[in-house]
Amino acid sequence: MSVIRTNLMQFMKSTVLPDLVLGGLERARGISYPHGLIGRRNFPVPCPRRGGVLVIAAHPDDEVLGLGFTLMKHRTDGDEVTVAFTTNGGGNWRGDRSSQDALAARRYLEACESLGVIGISPQNILSLGFPDAGLRRYMPEAAKDIALLISAHRPKTLYVHAIEGGHRDHDVTSFLVQCVGPRLGVENLYEWAEYNREAPLARPLVNIRFPADPYVADHPFWRTSCTEAERSLKEKMLTKYVSQAALIRNYPFDQEVLRRANPIHLMSRLKYFTNLSGTTLRYLRASTLCDVSSAQLH
């Protein structure tokens, strides 16, 4: 019986039905783009500084796990750093609205405390507020926000997750930024490895790495070195994320792996790493974003 139930669950997950149901639940709970989103903050930024560093991460804590040393080095060099989260890190269709608002507020406050350790001000920390674990249901809307964000900041360097199959919000964030960024003239686009199908976070990680990608051969990467003081500082930043302590303790503090993004075969890679079916991706309107022109993004 349990085999039948497991197969049925797997079949259901391969269809658009879960997203249809959850999208309906979100609308019923008043979660709608843009003003009904939970935890949407500091967006659009009223006075963005152009030419700085922009980080686009899915959840509060991803930016420190993947880029802590890199952000420290940028701050030491005097770079303005802006961090934008595509999701609110906690709020979605579950539970009542006030508890979801409170959870999103807590994650944002933790981000401010963590990034404040290296002098990143709350005014440079923003949240687009899309539902946690549900960014894929808002791909065209998130692409529009990301385009606005990039156009306002004109970053000299832009960082984002890799499409790597660790968390669908990470993969969708990466897909959107890699669709939009190059069309808006971003030249220095880098991606970090966090956790993925070959290095899952479910158990203590010892070797952060990018997973094998059949669509991009020989993709060069590098490991960012750190001093003992930088390692301690990163640990201090991560301790501010109290709500995520159980997951963070599985993550090695002394490893970061980056590479220059190679934004090719994005739809194929999204499909491969997320296991989302072509039908689901069409329903989610993901395929329309690959062909969008820079004029349409403004």
Ligand SMILES: [Zn+2]
């Ligand atoms: Zn995350």
